[in-house]
Each structure stands twice: as C-alpha cells, then as structure tokens.
Amino acid sequence: MTLDLDRLRAETPGVANRIHLNNAGAGLMPAPVIAAIKDHIDLEAAIGGYEAEEREAARLEGVYDSIARLIGARRDEIALTQNATVAWDSAFYALGFAPGDRILTARAEYAANYIAYLQVAKRTGAVIEVIPDDGDGVLDPAALEAMIDARVKLVSITWIPTNGGLLNPAAEVGRVARAHGIPYLLDACQAVGQFPIDVAALGCDMLAATGRKFLRGPRATGFLYVRRATLAGLEPPMLDLFGATWTGPETYALRDDARRFETWENNTATRLGLGVAADYAMAIGLETIQARAFALADALRAALREIPGLTVHDLGKRPCAIVSFAVAGIESEAIEAALRARRVNVSTSSRAGTLLDATARGLPVVVRASPHYYNTEDEIAEAADLVAKIASGRAG
Numbered sequence: 001m002t003l004d005l006d007r008l009r010a011e012t013p014g015v016a017n018r019i020h021l022n023n024a025g026a027g028l029m030p031a032p033v034i035a036a037i038k039d040h041i042d043l044e045a046a047i048g049g050y051e052a053e054e055r056e057a058a059r060l061e062g063v064y065d066s067i068a069r070l071i072g073a074r075r076d077e078i079a080l081t082q083n084a085t086v087a088w089d090s091a092f093y094a095l096g097f098a099p100g101d102r103i104l105t106a107r108a109e110y111a112a113n114y115i116a117y118l119q120v121a122k123r124t125g126a127v128i129e130v131i132p133d134d135g136d137g138v139l140d141p142a143a144l145e146a147m148i149d150a151r152v153k154l155v156s157i158t159w160i161p162t163n164g165g166l167l168n169p170a171a172e173v174g175r176v177a178r179a180h181g182i183p184y185l186l187d188a189c190q191a192v193g194q195f196p197i198d199v200a201a202l203g204c205d206m207l208a209a210t211g212r213k214f215l216r217g218p219r220a221t222g223f224l225y226v227r228r229a230t231l232a233g234l235e236p237p238m239l240d241l242f243g244a245t246w247t248g249p250e251t252y253a254l255r256d257d258a259r260r261f262e263t264w265e266n267n268t269a270t271r272l273g274l275g276v277a278a279d280y281a282m283a284i285g286l287e288t289i290q291a292r293a294f295a296l297a298d299a300l301r302a303a304l305r306e307i308p309g310l311t312v313h314d315l316g317k318r319p320c321a322i323v324s325f326a327v328a329g330i331e332s333e334a335i336e337a338a339l340r341a342r343r344v345n346v347s348t349s350s351r352a353g354t355l356l357d358a359t360a361r362g363l364p365v366v367v368r369a370s371p372h373y374y375n376t377e378d379e380i381a382e383a384a385d386l387v388a389k390i391a392s393g394r395a396g
C-alpha cells in the first residue's frame with residue numbers, strides 16, 4: 001500500500017509548526033482524532049456528560065473492536081485504561097508470587113516495571129532475574145530457554161525499551177513461554193502504532209500499551225490485553241463496582257471479560273479519540289507505516305553517524321523508529337533544548353529510565369529522536385543538519 005503523504009500531513013496540524021521527532025514521547029494527533037475528542041466535549045457541554053455517553057454508546061463500544069482488530073485479539077480480551085502503566089500494573093499485580101518464585105525479565109526493562117518487580121520481590125520473596133542478551137545487545141531467546149525451570153512464574157519483557165531503537169524478539173520469547181506454560185506479560189508501549197501486532201503470533205498472555213505514542217492517540221489513554229484463557233485465573237489488584245458486582249453482603253462477582261481491569265469513571269472523549277487513532281493507523285496500514293517510519297529512522301541514523309563526536313546508541317541489527325544518540329562534551333538536555341528552540345522536537349532518556357541497560361553500557365543521558373511515517377526526508381535532513389551545527393558549536 002502506498003501512502004498519501006500530502007493528505008496525511010494536511011491532516012496533521014502540528015507539522016505546520018514543528019519538525020516533530022518525538023513520537024516515542026507523544027505522536028502528533030491527526031485531525032480525525034482531534035475532531036472525535038472535541039466533538040464529544042462539545043456534546044457533553046450541550047446535553048450533559050452521562051447523556052453524551054449514552055448517545056455515543058455504540059461508538060464507545062466500537063473502541064474495543066478497534067483495539068482488538070489492531071492487535072488481533074477478541075473484544076472481550078481488551079480493557080481500556082488511562083495509560084500503559086496502569087494497564088501493565090493491573091496485570092502484573094494480579095499475579096501471585098511465593099518465596100523463590102522467579103520473574104524473568106530483559107536487561108532493557110522499563111523503570112516503572114522494574115520498580116514493580118522490586119516491590120513484589122520485597123513483599124513476597126520472589127526473585128528477579130535478567131535474561132542475557134546476544135552479541136548485538138538483543139534479548140537472547142536461547143538464553144531464556146536455558147533459564148526455565150519449575151520456579152519460573154513469569155516472563156515479562158519490554159518489546160522496545162524507552163531509551164532507544166532496540167527491538168526485542170517478543171514472538172520468540174512467547175514461543176519459549178508458551179512451550180513451558182509460563183505466563184508472559186509484554187510491554188508493547190512503544191511498539192503499538194509502529195508496526196503490525198498480532199497477539200496470537202506473539203504468544204503473550206497479557207500485553208500493555210499506550211495510546212499517545214506511535215498510535216497518535218490522545219494522552220492518558222492506554223489498553224490492556226488479557227488472553228481469554230488467562231483471564232479466568234486473574235483477579236485485578238483493585239476492584240470497583242464496574243469490574244465486579246456486589247452480589248450479597250459477603251460476596252461479589254467479577255466481570256467475565258477483561259473489563260474487570262477497568263473502573264467505572266472514564267474520559268469518554270479521549271476513549272473515542274483512541275478508537276479513531278487505531279482505525280486511522282489500520283486504514284493507512286501498519287506494514288506501510290513500519291516501512292516508512294523505519295526508513296526515516298535509518299536515514300536519520302546514517303546522517304547522525306557522520307557527525308564528529310556523536311555516538312548512535314541503538315542496539316540490534318534491525319532497530320526500529322527510535323534513534324538514540326549522545327554527543328561527547330554536550331549534555332543531551334542541552335541538545336534537546338537547542339533543537340526545541342529551532343522548532344525540532346526530540347526528547348531525552350535518563351539513565352534511571354532503563355537503569356540496568358544504562359549501567360551495563362555506561363550510557364549517558366541520551367537524546368531520543370523518533371520519526372514517524374508523516375515526517376519527510378527533508379525534515380530528517382534538516383534535523384540532522386541542526387544536530388551537526390549544535391555538535392560543532394556552530395548553531396548560533
């Protein structure tokens with residue numbers, strides 16, 4: 001499928017103001033997403049919040065279908081949440097651990113997830129172990145296989161870490177977990193919207209993602225997928241009268257779908273925006289999105305590698321659309337600020353965001369530039385040129 005760049009850019013108001021290379025922070029929302037949110041707020045103002053929700057009930061239900069289609073799931077396997085962290089935490093904290101139980105994770109694990117492992121390890125006596133990487137810094141599925149024994153109670157990894165372009169082999173990890181019947185939780189926060197996702201091919205039991213990054217949805221949206229067969233044994237760590245029904249003075253009954261992980265009150269406007277964002281990505285085609293976003297990132301990496309004193313830090317033979325780098329002698333935050341002053345949006349990743357990886361590789365704070373399919377080749381060249389000027393002290 002070819003992509004109509006002119007139309008896609010015309011539908012992205014932000015491109016008139018910025019070279020936006022911060023899609024791993026928050027992608028620019030396209031016009032249909034913005035309209036869905038604004039229209040619903042207008043409707044709430046006009047007729048009332050509950051009444052607007054009732055009027056849009058069918059479209060709100062449709063959001064579950066959209067997310068399910070996006071990842072190859074069933075609609076009853078999806079819970080909508082206010083971000084990826086809540087989605088991930090509600091799945092993780094629903095699992096039970098005993099002293100000596102092993103949690104296997106990746107070296108480039110995201111800080112929020114690792115902090116949760118540490119807390120649960122402190123409370124239960126479970127232990128956290130890091131799966132070794134291969135020679136390219138990519139999680140090694142053969143090393144995972146060699147670690148498996150009866151005490152492994154969870155395999156939980158980040159597919160694309162917060163601090164760079166590494167793509168961990170999520171489906172190969174799934175094959176190992178499935179073969180041994182071990183629950184598999186996948187942080188797909190930075191993957192969703194970047195390329196096709198199929199939970200059956202991944203073999204994951206639970207998957208958490210956000211709406212605002214490469215999916216180009218609104219901020220404070222996310223979702224959790226829980227495989228139907230896994231759901232039966234999972235009681236959310238936090239319940240309310242939506243996730244469960246109060247059936248008697250001493251009893252309650254859980255919902256029988258993944259929405260047991262939701263609570264009653266939600267932002268209906270942004271939920272509608274999330275559904276439109278998923279439909280928008282699927283209408284373009286996730287393969288098409290991937291091909292262009294990866295190619296733009298490759299072009300940026302190639303241009304940056306020409307700059308004296310600059311090191312590109314992305315791991316793996318086939319990195320994704322996140323480009324991480326640092327320049328000797330210049331703070332990454334200063335590079336971010338200098339680019340921002342020239343209307344180029346990037347972000348930085350702190351060492352504490354991926355502490356084990358940053359420590360093992362001796363990483364400084366890195367600049368994170370994350371193009372998407374709606375960026376142009378000229379924007380990439382202009383951004384790289386600006387970085388070259390900043391690096392050489394010629395930025396003025």
Ligand SMILES: Cc1ncc(COP(=O)(O)O)c(C=O)c1O
Pocket residue numbers: 083084085086110112158160161162187189190209210211221222
């Ligand atoms: C790998 C990874 N996982 C999870 C999250 C958390 O997502 P959210 O901010 O939607 O909770 C992030 C956010 O940057 C992330 O990079």
